[in-house]
Amino acid sequence: MSSPPIEIDASALPPLGMAPEAFLRDYWQKRPLLLRNAFPGFESPIAPEDLAGLACEDGVLARLVAHERAASPQGRDRWLLRTGPFPESLFPTLPDRDWTLLVQDVDKWDADVAALLPAFDFLPRWRVDDIMVSFAAPGGSVGAHVDQYDVFLLQAQGRRRWQIDDGPDPPLHFRPDTELKLLQRFAPTHDWVLGPGDMLYLPPGVPHHGVAEDACLTFSIGMRAPSAAELMGDWVDTMIADADEGLRYRDPDLQPAADPYEIDAAAMARVVEALNLLRMNDPDRLGDWFGRFITLYRAGGEAAAGADPRSRIEVEWDLQQGGALHRHPFTRMAWRRARRSARLYVAGQEHALPARDASRVAAAASIDARLYGALGDDARDLVFALLGQGHYRLLTADAAGADGVDGDD
Incomplete structure (x- = not known):
């Protein structure tokens, strides 16, 4: 039986070019796949200057990787790593080429970037770690390396050349002269240039190397894979x-x-x-442990209670007037069926709820009056308690309009 193709045009059925069941059967954690036109006509929801501004903020996980090429064929190149937050004055001083800015958890900071996640709902949401966004000047790269988790590499702006080694038993020894985990040897079997809307899926353990052909943005949708x-x-x-x-x-x-x-x-x-x-x-004890663990695993931030909590009657009034409760971007939720009652897991906490309510709360990035009213008493009690802990932020109708936030879930 012949192997499935390693490159397809996905424009007829984006983003995978096939039914999710076929992708999971033939490619997921099995083989790489280049998806041309995974997002046809894609335009980046974030600009390079906005990404640079985000990298200057406290609490944002950002890195800058620079590549100093060898002066002669016999010389040794160097890879330099700096971690943020960065001063705004840094970026105008950077050279015209050979550097990359990487910012983690951009989906937590930018709602337009987060809007990409529903396209990956064929995967359990608790498996999705974050959307990392990288800007690379021409020639920019982070070197040949290997990841131990699944990743979708979506080209958002400009062009990037990707090389992968899809051969059996590729060499995985790291260079000793850099704190980056770069491969000593890399022998690519495939070489592609991706443009906006193209996407490369890589299962764990596939060596790869990306180099910017011109100034470009790349979105990395990475999975959570605890060892x-x-x-x-x-x-x-x-x-x-x-x-x-x-x-x-x-x-x-x-x-x-x-x-x-x-x-x-x-x-x-x-x-x-x-x-x-x-x-x-x-099984319930094991499930509760894993639910708590996975909703905390690799959390880049956490919710904190506000200084001036509103009373429940005030909150419910604001919801009736068009307000909404927006989940904290770093609060992860998942749910599980149990023998006596379902469990909702919230940032390492567990709560017993009916399955219908646990499912609805876990899936809702925001809760408006309609959804709140459809919940049972225990679920409404829990939502209010989570608001007090900082896992939700109340935006009134006026405030949502001023911020340009849609209050619908």
């Missing part, structure tokens, strides 16, 4: 915190020791038995 060590570390911490002190190593079947200094096979079997007492065999 087994990260999962195990948080899981063990939870197990330790919840452990019953009465659960201990026991040896009621102990026999006289042949050698009192030997840790024998029977002792090791009892160690395994003691550890197994801590196993999370309850």
Whole structure:
């Protein structure tokens, strides 16, 4: 059976050029795919100067990567990394080429960038990490590297050349002379130039190298992929915190020791038995742990309670007058069905709610009077409590109009 194509024109059925089921079956975490015209006629919702301004703000995760080319073929090039926030005076001093500005979580700071996310709703939203936006001067790059998560690389402005190594067992040794994890050797099997609206999907572990052909913007829609060590570390911490002190190593079947200094096979079997007492065999406990973990994992910011909370009657009045509760951009939500009641997970918290309400609250970036009124009493109580914790911001109809914010969910 022949392999699916590595390059397609997606314009007939954007953004994937095929049904999501076919993409997930044939490409997801299996092979790369270049999607020409994934977003036909695409125009970047953010300008390079706006991205530079964002990189100057406190609390924004930004990096600047510069490439100093070797002076001779026998010389060694250099890669330099700086982290933000940056002074505004920096950008006019940068050279005309060979540097890249990268800003994480731009979807949390810019609603127009966040508006791209529904195009990826064929994936669980809790799997999506962020939209990183990079601006590169001509020749700008971050070097040949490999990611351990799925990523969609959408060309937003200008042109970028992408090379990938889709061969079996590519070399993955890193250069020792830079703090960036750059590959020592990179032998591309494919070479493409992407223009606005083109998108490259890369599963984990595929070496790739992108170089700006001209001044360009690239959007990286990256996935959350905690390592087994990260999962195990948080899981063990939870197990330790919840452990019953009465659960201990026991040896009621102990026999006289042949050698009192030997840790024998029977002792090791009892160690395994003691550890197994801590196993999370309850699916609901395991699900609650993971829901709390994944809604906090790699969070770039957090909500904080406001200084002057409004009363509930005032909030509900404002909703009736056309206001809306807008979720904090760094507050992640997900939900799960459980045996007795569904669970809503909010930035590491868990809350019992009926499945219908948990689903609606998790999916709503904003809550207006119609949605609020359709929720049950427990869900409305929770929404008000989350407002008090800073997970929502109340915008009255007047304020929403002044800010250009649509109050509909």
